[in-house]
Amino acid sequence: MNTRSARNAQAPRRPRLAVWKFASCDGCQLSLLDCEDELLAVAEAVELAYFPEATSTVLPGPYDISLVEGSITTPHDRERIQQVRRQSKRLVTIGACATSGGIQALRNGRDVTEFARIVYARPEYIDTLATSTPIAAHVRVDHELRGCPIDKGQLLATLAALLHGRRPPLPSHSVCEACKRAGHVCVMVAHGTPCLGPVTQTGCGALCPGCARGCYGCFGPKETPNTAALSAHLAALGMDDAARRRLYQTFNAGAEAFRKAGDA
Amino acid sequence: MTTSRTRVIEVDTLARVEGEGALTLRVRGEQLLGVEFRIFEPPRFFEAFLRGRDFREVPDITARICGICPIAYMMGASQALEDVCGVTVDGTLRVLRRLIYCGEWIESHVLHMFLLHLPDFLGVPDAVALAATHREAVTQALRVKKLGNEIMRAVGGREIHPVNLQLGGFYRAPERSRLAALLPEIAWSEAALRHLLDVLAALHFPAFEVDYEFMALRHPDEYAIDRGEQLVTSTGIAAPLSGYDALLTENHVRHSTALQSRRADTGTPVHLGPLARVNLNRAQLPAELQVLAEALGLPPDCRNPFKAILARGIEVLYALGEARRLIEAYREPATPAVTVEPRAGTGFGATEAPRGICYHRYAIDAGGQVLDAKIVAPTSVNQRQIEADLYRFAATRLALPDAELRHDCEQLIRNYDPCISCSTHFLDLRIEREPG
Amino acid sequence: MSALPLPAGDALLWRPEPYRIERVRRDLADTFSLDLVPAGGGAPLAFRPGQFNMLYAFGLGEVPISISGDAEAGGPLVHTIRAVGPVTEAMRGLRAGAVLGVRGPFGSHWPVVEAEGMDLVIIAGGVGLAPLRPAIYYALRHRRRFGRVCIFYGARTPDDLLYKAELKRWRGEFDLVVDVTVDRASHDWAGKVGVVTRLVEGGGYDPLHTVALVCGPEVMMRYAARALLARGVAREGIFLSLERNMKCAVGLCGHCQLGPHFVCKDGPVFRLDQVERLLAVDEL
Amino acid sequence: MKRLTLDGLEALFAALRGQGFELIGPQLRDAALVLGPLEHAAELPVGWTDTAQDGGRYRLARRPDRAHFGYVVGPQSWKRYLFPPEEVLFRARRSGEGFALDPAEPPPRRAFIGVRACDLAAIQVQDRIFVHDPGYQARRAAAFIVAVNCTEAGGTCFCVSQDTGPQARGGFDLALTELCTDARHAFVAEAGSAAGAALLDALPGEAADAADLAAARDAIAHAAAHMGRRLDNAGLAEALRARLEHPHWQQVAERCLSCGNCTMVCPTCFCANVEDRASLDGDSAERVRSWDSCFNLEHSYIVGGNVRSSGAARYRQWLTHKLAHWHDQFGVSGCTGCGRCITWCPVGIDITAEAAALRAG
Numbered sequence A: 001m002n003t004r005s006a007r008n009a010q011a012p013r014r015p016r017l018a019v020w021k022f023a024s025c026d027g028c029q030l031s032l033l034d035c036e037d038e039l040l041a042v043a044e045a046v047e048l049a050y051f052p053e054a055t056s057t058v059l060p061g062p063y064d065i066s067l068v069e070g071s072i073t074t075p076h077d078r079e080r081i082q083q084v085r086r087q088s089k090r091l092v093t094i095g096a097c098a099t100s101g102g103i104q105a106l107r108n109g110r111d112v113t114e115f116a117r118i119v120y121a122r123p124e125y126i127d128t129l130a131t132s133t134p135i136a137a138h139v140r141v142d143h144e145l146r147g148c149p150i151d152k153g154q155l156l157a158t159l160a161a162l163l164h165g166r167r168p169p170l171p172s173h174s175v176c177e178a179c180k181r182a183g184h185v186c187v188m189v190a191h192g193t194p195c196l197g198p199v200t201q202t203g204c205g206a207l208c209p210g211c212a213r214g215c216y217g218c219f220g221p222k223e224t225p226n227t228a229a230l231s232a233h234l235a236a237l238g239m240d241d242a243a244r245r246r247l248y249q250t251f252n253a254g255a256e257a258f259r260k261a262g263d264a
Numbered sequence B: 001m002t003t004s005r006t007r008v009i010e011v012d013t014l015a016r017v018e019g020e021g022a023l024t025l026r027v028r029g030e031q032l033l034g035v036e037f038r039i040f041e042p043p044r045f046f047e048a049f050l051r052g053r054d055f056r057e058v059p060d061i062t063a064r065i066c067g068i069c070p071i072a073y074m075m076g077a078s079q080a081l082e083d084v085c086g087v088t089v090d091g092t093l094r095v096l097r098r099l100i101y102c103g104e105w106i107e108s109h110v111l112h113m114f115l116l117h118l119p120d121f122l123g124v125p126d127a128v129a130l131a132a133t134h135r136e137a138v139t140q141a142l143r144v145k146k147l148g149n150e151i152m153r154a155v156g157g158r159e160i161h162p163v164n165l166q167l168g169g170f171y172r173a174p175e176r177s178r179l180a181a182l183l184p185e186i187a188w189s190e191a192a193l194r195h196l197l198d199v200l201a202a203l204h205f206p207a208f209e210v211d212y213e214f215m216a217l218r219h220p221d222e223y224a225i226d227r228g229e230q231l232v233t234s235t236g237i238a239a240p241l242s243g244y245d246a247l248l249t250e251n252h253v254r255h256s257t258a259l260q261s262r263r264a265d266t267g268t269p270v271h272l273g274p275l276a277r278v279n280l281n282r283a284q285l286p287a288e289l290q291v292l293a294e295a296l297g298l299p300p301d302c303r304n305p306f307k308a309i310l311a312r313g314i315e316v317l318y319a320l321g322e323a324r325r326l327i328e329a330y331r332e333p334a335t336p337a338v339t340v341e342p343r344a345g346t347g348f349g350a351t352e353a354p355r356g357i358c359y360h361r362y363a364i365d366a367g368g369q370v371l372d373a374k375i376v377a378p379t380s381v382n383q384r385q386i387e388a389d390l391y392r393f394a395a396t397r398l399a400l401p402d403a404e405l406r407h408d409c410e411q412l413i414r415n416y417d418p419c420i421s422c423s424t425h426f427l428d429l430r431i432e433r434e435p436g
Numbered sequence C: 001m002s003a004l005p006l007p008a009g010d011a012l013l014w015r016p017e018p019y020r021i022e023r024v025r026r027d028l029a030d031t032f033s034l035d036l037v038p039a040g041g042g043a044p045l046a047f048r049p050g051q052f053n054m055l056y057a058f059g060l061g062e063v064p065i066s067i068s069g070d071a072e073a074g075g076p077l078v079h080t081i082r083a084v085g086p087v088t089e090a091m092r093g094l095r096a097g098a099v100l101g102v103r104g105p106f107g108s109h110w111p112v113v114e115a116e117g118m119d120l121v122i123i124a125g126g127v128g129l130a131p132l133r134p135a136i137y138y139a140l141r142h143r144r145r146f147g148r149v150c151i152f153y154g155a156r157t158p159d160d161l162l163y164k165a166e167l168k169r170w171r172g173e174f175d176l177v178v179d180v181t182v183d184r185a186s187h188d189w190a191g192k193v194g195v196v197t198r199l200v201e202g203g204g205y206d207p208l209h210t211v212a213l214v215c216g217p218e219v220m221m222r223y224a225a226r227a228l229l230a231r232g233v234a235r236e237g238i239f240l241s242l243e244r245n246m247k248c249a250v251g252l253c254g255h256c257q258l259g260p261h262f263v264c265k266d267g268p269v270f271r272l273d274q275v276e277r278l279l280a281v282d283e284l
Numbered sequence D: 001m002k003r004l005t006l007d008g009l010e011a012l013f014a015a016l017r018g019q020g021f022e023l024i025g026p027q028l029r030d031a032a033l034v035l036g037p038l039e040h041a042a043e044l045p046v047g048w049t050d051t052a053q054d055g056g057r058y059r060l061a062r063r064p065d066r067a068h069f070g071y072v073v074g075p076q077s078w079k080r081y082l083f084p085p086e087e088v089l090f091r092a093r094r095s096g097e098g099f100a101l102d103p104a105e106p107p108p109r110r111a112f113i114g115v116r117a118c119d120l121a122a123i124q125v126q127d128r129i130f131v132h133d134p135g136y137q138a139r140r141a142a143a144f145i146v147a148v149n150c151t152e153a154g155g156t157c158f159c160v161s162q163d164t165g166p167q168a169r170g171g172f173d174l175a176l177t178e179l180c181t182d183a184r185h186a187f188v189a190e191a192g193s194a195a196g197a198a199l200l201d202a203l204p205g206e207a208a209d210a211a212d213l214a215a216a217r218d219a220i221a222h223a224a225a226h227m228g229r230r231l232d233n234a235g236l237a238e239a240l241r242a243r244l245e246h247p248h249w250q251q252v253a254e255r256c257l258s259c260g261n262c263t264m265v266c267p268t269c270f271c272a273n274v275e276d277r278a279s280l281d282g283d284s285a286e287r288v289r290s291w292d293s294c295f296n297l298e299h300s301y302i303v304g305g306n307v308r309s310s311g312a313a314r315y316r317q318w319l320t321h322k323l324a325h326w327h328d329q330f331g332v333s334g335c336t337g338c339g340r341c342i343t344w345c346p347v348g349i350d351i352t353a354e355a356a357a358l359r360a361g
């Protein structure tokens, strides 16, 4: 307690950072704790006002920056995100769950009526919604960090940008460009391996092609993704409809462009 | 429910655990009426949507069960599916698997020991506050943690949800030079950790012992991490992996969204994790670490759950040494993976996640489509043990003011490093299994 | 090893020079002017009306901003900036004494010297008056070298009119036509309401001997050009200042291309016939 | 002209290393030929070829011989080294109210081994673009260029149409033509600069004789005669300028992924993003330039909207820039006929085919 008030005294007007969790695996907020070299500097630059995974300190809002992990899957969470928004000056969603509903959005394809009927037959589970939806489907979001999980470089750059009033550097073009900048050999052209890179948003550092495998789309759709053209090419590479559906519909199954491309 | 004489102590959101949980103690006078350790992690239905997926996709999907220990889920799933297909990954590829698992142990254990658990012992809210008084220790711990992540990145491509793992091995075998470059940092970390362990040994551990039934994986030749051949318990049980379901059953309690496991026959809880491993597989630790454990205050058959932090420390030291040995032995393999052809059947896989046994069972058809999946996270096994511990522990300290009692109970829960985000499966699993 | 010789000064191509803010003027709620002088002393760089600088807010970013002061006064560099995004927002927060980086001046200029002997029609929309002000200063300074000089200025509302005091002063000049209009009037607005392109019909200039300088939103410029042409002003006498994304200002980043042109170095000021066809093509 | 043996080639490598150059050349990685540091001639893709290139398809194959340069171009060009994918333009620190820039760092001295005629032409194109760019010019001045004349052509090559190859015509320090037959394995070497001549003088080897020169000529002619693609440039620029609103742009847009691969692999494309970054405490900052692409929505961002939001507009920008507006801007075509954009387009969109379709339409 002493240390905390000492911290407050020395820099009373540090921006307050809050980290919120909804349905997720915790990996994205762990990314912040994975910034081993910068963690203490971050903790000096901001006041960790609410971050249960890391601290038992709870300071009241409003919060200058809220990082929101996870998707909305329960009625309770649907209410809670409204409160979070009300208390947050800047709300930044982190990760595929928060930005597109995450892998748990695979439930969304089910027959909702059937699903609901079963849910109501089991009152103890009435707490679960039939869909997993992104945060932006519920409240206004200021910035989105994509990825399953997010890239910690993007996280740090975004925090630094928000602290200093810079535009967060979150480009929306393809993974291919990062792949080429990194000097990887295109797995699709050189090996005939299916790759979602051309329709997936950059940010990961083209990790999959770097390991000689095709991109599996964990950063979600890029701006204006031409999935129809890619799907035609995937078919030419020998991929059947079911495999294509699964390829698009895994980590960002709830992202409109990928959902449609899978269902097409 | 609350009468004037009933105290209700609530911890709405448990801090410094991965995922979301809560705790309720109901106390009347000097009498403990009830303990509820709740997990309200929203259900995510992994086992349901794994059905119909291609078996090759399973490791990447199960990784997403938990961002804290994705390797455990990827590796358990891989081994279970390889088991179905009659493939064993050996030689250099096995070396890489064990190596990346060591990375996960180092990262996860150090995170828990120094960033999440140590603050409890020292009465501060978090590692940042800790850094105000123990800056050196915190920075050193962060550096060791970083090494764990670097090992995972070097082998897996990234630390959280690595992209380079697949059935049969890897997509690309790391270059030897890249791994060898980690050796100096491993040496530094081993030395640093020994000092840090001294700090931990000097902590005050509440006098509290429980007659646990410990359970761990056992491998005939080594301290089980990424693989084991038997499930063993401190009561003398030794069963094959396929015997898991007969050994432990799960049931759903109203107050938690995670299933709780207990012994199928007796209904009693088991204790998984570092303390269980160090107790059960102690003989497979290098002699020097056995001596060190004793010296630190971790005698054989230690039953004080608060000393799990010491067991983690010993395991990190072990994982560092193991990583060093594995890297020194590493030669780039001819191919990064062995071929795994699908065949119909059921397979079992289990690994020692940082928090304890993580069990997988899959049935697939001849085309490789997943028919059924069962995944048991260590936290859902420990959950019942945690409640039992709380019951006993809290009962002895009811005289304490609420704040202190709450703190002590939270600390007790954190002994288990509960990773709630991974408590994957839920009673309404069957709902998802309905054709939709 | 057959590299071309590096022209003198190129070593500084990317490196901003520190300039100190000598004075800040709050022009409008979201618009302000900065007077800049070299932080290390010496004279501010020379420029020609219509040129722009890249202004750098330390660590935040760099944005193209036209020079809005008098090219011949030899005083500080004046920039008039509307806060629309992070960098310009940050600049709005700066006070006198703060330091900005400056690279420039860049780009083509208004043909004020070439226009001598002609009637001069200046058409501005919104903050587009800023890049035109140096041209106005030139015309005022050398008033006798021009025929009729008309300033047509439009803004969304009376509150969005830039340089109000100066406008008033210019309007007082007997040999200047200053005509101002707003899209939406407030209750105390006694002036004209309507789009600025309508003003082109008045002013009494001789279309056959007129040079028109136009700056404002791209649609407004297209309409203004059409109106000028309709009045009989020659294509070769109409000049527009364009805006495109710019990351370098020296033709290296590729962002500002409009067909064959780099707006940063071939523009921003173009003669209508250079760009007319290109501007008519959607999304070029 | 000198005839070098394999030992002579190795001696060339050694001599360049001895002069302090880092050698960069083609090598095998992940089933493709990429550029990277190398020390010895044996690290070249000896006995490999990559001429089987087509739209969206690249496959390596074994050659029957031990040719050291028996391939064409892989995904990477020398642009990587002269105009790198990411480059710090300056570093700065806050000082008082203002800031101070750190001095620029000297460029690395590199020898480029195996520069093909099309890529040599591309370097000359970028020389015109970056004529005032200090970083580029410094790296360019520090580079030693060993060109290699093509004796075979790839499936997507069309340097003959672009009049850039297959023979290197100037702009190199040394140029090699590999002669690899059952009878002999030699390299005909020609100096293109004083530095190249001095180096060549010091290498072991005999003067090339008439037979050598004839064999080299024939081998290059063989490549010229086997171009995988062609592009008819006559009147093309005018035709494109007149077809800015042609329906074919939309037709391409239906296939184009706007993934930007074509612009990344193109040795002349120069679009760049410039980004200012700063440390968490805001006390130090840097400006970073990185490869950008006209296929990106953000490329044409201005306050109020993106100028080119449709895929059709973006493809049109690229193609008309390459083949028409480049002439207006730099006096040359933006395309040297290397074929990379065809091969490395994931869906195989072919600049020669699209240009032909537009001209015909």
Ligand SMILES: Cc1cc2nc3c(=O)[nH]c(=O)nc-3n(C[C@H](O)[C@H](O)[C@H](O)COP(=O)(O)OP(=O)(O)OC[C@H]3O[C@@H](n4cnc5c(N)ncnc54)[C@H](O)[C@@H]3O)c2cc1C
Pocket (backbone or CB within 6 Å): A167, C052, C061, C062, C063, C064, C065, C066, C067, C080, C081, C082, C083, C084, C085, C086, C087, C088, C089, C127, C130, C131, C242, C243, C244, C245, C246, C247, C268, D298, D299, D301, D302, D303
């Ligand atoms: C020649 C010229 C002269 C100008 N003169 C003036 C003037 O005198 N006064 C004035 O007020 N304005 C002027 N402008 C406009 C001014 O440059 C912009 O308003 C300014 O760049 C906005 O910067 P910002 O950071 O505040 O806003 P932002 O909109 O955030 O722009 C910041 C920078 O980032 C880039 N950027 C922003 N968002 C994106 C994105 N989504 N994708 C890619 N890049 C992005 C922009 O290109 C810009 O360089 C002029 C523009 C030009 C081209």
Ligand code: SF4
Pocket (backbone or CB within 6 Å): A175, A176, A177, A179, A180, A184, A185, A186, A187, A188, A189, A195, A196, A197, A198, A206, A209, A214, A215, D261, D346
């Ligand atoms: S490997 Fe994938 S991401 Fe990389 S260039 Fe090819 S298609 Fe794009």
Ligand code: SF4
Pocket (backbone or CB within 6 Å): D262, D265, D266, D267, D268, D269, D322, D334, D335, D336, D337, D338, D339, D340, D341, D342, D351
């Ligand atoms: S446009 Fe295509 S063929 Fe032409 S130089 Fe660029 S990459 Fe090579």
Ligand code: SF4
Pocket (backbone or CB within 6 Å): D255, D256, D257, D258, D259, D260, D261, D262, D263, D295, D344, D345, D346, D347, D348, D349
């Ligand atoms: S032409 Fe091909 S490489 Fe270029 S952006 Fe379109 S799809 Fe990508």
